[in-house]
Amino acid sequence: MKHLICPFPRLYSTLLPAALAFISLSCLAPAALAQKAPPVEQFTLANGMTVIVKPDHRAPTAAHMLWVRVGSMDEVDGTSGVAHALEHMMFKGTPQVKAGEFSRRVAALGGRENAFTGKDATGYHQQIPADKLEDMMRLESDRFAHNQWPDDEFKREIEVVKEERRMRTEDSPRAMMYEAAGATTFAASPYRRPVVGWMSDLDAMTPDDVRDFYRRWYVPANAAVVVTGDVDVAQVRRLAEKYYGSIPARPVPVRKPRLEPVQSGLKTLDFKAPASQAYVGMAFKVPKLEAGDLLDSATPAAATSPGRDALALTVLAAVLDGYSGARLERAxxxxxxxxxxxxxxxxxxxxxxxxxxxxxxxxxPAAGKTTAQVAAALRQQVAVVARDGVSEAELNRVKTQWAASETYKLDGVFNQARELGSNWVNGLPLDASARLIAKLRGITSAEVQSVAARYFGDDQMTMATLLPQPIDPNRKPRTPAAEVSRH
Structure with a gap:
C-alpha cells in the first residue's frame, strides 16, 4: 500500500479530477442528465462535520472517504510537507489501534485503502463490502479523532517521506524543474511550495510540528465523510452520528488571505539537470471558477466574467489537446x-x-528543433484560435469526448465519492455537475476566441526550460524496493 501525493495535470495545473468529470456530460440533454443523476443527500452533524451520501445499488460494495479541507497551501514557510507527513502518520496508530493495524483490519474486512495529499485537501479512502461499512466508519472515526504515536515512529516515517521525495521528485528532471518553476511563478500564494515539501524542511521537521498541524486542522467542521455505493441514507446517517458525531466540536482556524499579486512582466527559468531531452513549459495566470459562478443562473451570451473565462479556457485546452488528433498533435x-x-x-x-x-x-522538441521553436509553435496555435475561432464541429467533438469519458468513469463508486469530495473542498453545491454542464453548454466559439486573445501575453507568463546536462553513466538508478509500505 502506498501513500500518494495527489497528482495534478503537468504539475502546474491544480485542476481537480472532478472538474473534467463535470464537463464530460456537457453534450447530454437535460432530461438525460436528470435521468442519470442518482439522488445525493448531504447533512451536517451537530459537531459541524459534513456527511454526503450517494446510493448506488448495482453491486454490493461501498466507497468510504474522509476529506479534510487542508493541504500544502495551509502550511507556513519552514514546515512545507507537514500536511503530507501527517497523512503518513495517520496510519501510525491510536490508543485502540496499533501502528500498521489499520491497513490490516481493512484488508481483513475484504477492502482496499489508500490516502493522498494535495495542495487543497487531504483524503483517506477505502472500498469495502457494503455490509462492512459500520466497521470501516468505526476505524476511520477513531483515527481522525485519536491519532497518536511515539516520536520513534515519526523518526522512522519521515525517512520514508524523504525517500519518496527523492524517488518522485529529485530523480525526475522535469519534476525538479516544475518544483523550481512553481516557486518562480507564484510570489505570495502558498501554491509556490511543493506538496511533498522542501528537503531542508523535512530534515528539520519535528514530531510536534506534525502533531500541532493535526490538532489545528483535523477538526469536525473542517472535514467531510463521503459514502457511495450499496447503502441506505438513513443507515449512513445513523452510523455517522454514532461514530463521527461523538467527536467533540472545535473551531476551524481562521485562514488569512494570501492573494497573489498581479504579475507585471515575463518570468523565465532555465533549469539545468541531467536529462536526455530538453523540455519547455509555459504557465499563464488565468481566472478560476468560483462557487458563485455556478449559483448565478444568469448567463448572458454577450457578458464576460472571470468565471465564464475560466470555462472558455477549459474548452480551449480541450480543443488544443483534449483528444487524439487534436490541434497540437496535428500541428x-x-x-x-x-x-x-x-x-x-x-x-x-x-x-x-x-x-x-x-x-x-x-x-x-523533436530532433533538430529547439525549445524556443516549440514554445513559438505552441503560442502560434493559441494565436490561430484567437484569430479564427473554433468551429462548431470542434466544440461538438470535445463534448462528445467528454460524454464518453463520463459514461465509463461514473461506473465506479470510488470515482463518484472522489467527485463529491472534490465538490465539497471547493464549496460547490450538490448539483454542481448539472450546473457546470449547463454553463459549459453555453460557451461559444466567440468566447473561446476571446480568451485565446486575452490571456496569453508575456506579462502573465512564466516560461521554464529544461536544459539537458550529461547523464553520469556510472550513476545507478534508485531501486523501487526503497519505496516500502507506509502503513
Whole structure:
C-alpha cells in the first residue's frame, strides 16, 4: 500500500479530477442528465462535520472517504510537507489501534485503502463490502479523532517521506524543474511550495510540528465523510452520528488571505539537470471558477466574467489537446523531417481549486528543433484560435469526448465519492455537475476566441526550460524496493 501525493495535470495545473468529470456530460440533454443523476443527500452533524451520501445499488460494495479541507497551501514557510507527513502518520496508530493495524483490519474486512495529499485537501479512502461499512466508519472515526504515536515512529516515517521525495521528485528532471518553476511563478500564494515539501524542511521537521498541524486542522467542521455505493441514507446517517458525531466540536482556524499579486512582466527559468531531452513549459495566470459562478443562473451570451473565462479556457485546452488528433498533435507532432516540431505537446487548464489557477502549454522538441521553436509553435496555435475561432464541429467533438469519458468513469463508486469530495473542498453545491454542464453548454466559439486573445501575453507568463546536462553513466538508478509500505 502506498501513500500518494495527489497528482495534478503537468504539475502546474491544480485542476481537480472532478472538474473534467463535470464537463464530460456537457453534450447530454437535460432530461438525460436528470435521468442519470442518482439522488445525493448531504447533512451536517451537530459537531459541524459534513456527511454526503450517494446510493448506488448495482453491486454490493461501498466507497468510504474522509476529506479534510487542508493541504500544502495551509502550511507556513519552514514546515512545507507537514500536511503530507501527517497523512503518513495517520496510519501510525491510536490508543485502540496499533501502528500498521489499520491497513490490516481493512484488508481483513475484504477492502482496499489508500490516502493522498494535495495542495487543497487531504483524503483517506477505502472500498469495502457494503455490509462492512459500520466497521470501516468505526476505524476511520477513531483515527481522525485519536491519532497518536511515539516520536520513534515519526523518526522512522519521515525517512520514508524523504525517500519518496527523492524517488518522485529529485530523480525526475522535469519534476525538479516544475518544483523550481512553481516557486518562480507564484510570489505570495502558498501554491509556490511543493506538496511533498522542501528537503531542508523535512530534515528539520519535528514530531510536534506534525502533531500541532493535526490538532489545528483535523477538526469536525473542517472535514467531510463521503459514502457511495450499496447503502441506505438513513443507515449512513445513523452510523455517522454514532461514530463521527461523538467527536467533540472545535473551531476551524481562521485562514488569512494570501492573494497573489498581479504579475507585471515575463518570468523565465532555465533549469539545468541531467536529462536526455530538453523540455519547455509555459504557465499563464488565468481566472478560476468560483462557487458563485455556478449559483448565478444568469448567463448572458454577450457578458464576460472571470468565471465564464475560466470555462472558455477549459474548452480551449480541450480543443488544443483534449483528444487524439487534436490541434497540437496535428500541428506539431505528426509531421516528418523539418515539419515535425515536437515529440510531444500538450495543454491543460486549472478550472477549480482553492488557490490561483494556471493554463499550461508544454512540449518536447523533436530532433533538430529547439525549445524556443516549440514554445513559438505552441503560442502560434493559441494565436490561430484567437484569430479564427473554433468551429462548431470542434466544440461538438470535445463534448462528445467528454460524454464518453463520463459514461465509463461514473461506473465506479470510488470515482463518484472522489467527485463529491472534490465538490465539497471547493464549496460547490450538490448539483454542481448539472450546473457546470449547463454553463459549459453555453460557451461559444466567440468566447473561446476571446480568451485565446486575452490571456496569453508575456506579462502573465512564466516560461521554464529544461536544459539537458550529461547523464553520469556510472550513476545507478534508485531501486523501487526503497519505496516500502507506509502503513
Amino acid at each position: 506539431m507532432t505528426q509531421g516528418e523531417g523539418a515539419n515535425r516540431i515536437a515529440d510531444s505537446a500538450g495543454a491543460s487548464n486549472g478550472l477549480l481549486g482553492r488557490g490561483p489557477q494556471l493554463f499550461m502549454l508544454d512540449g518536447v
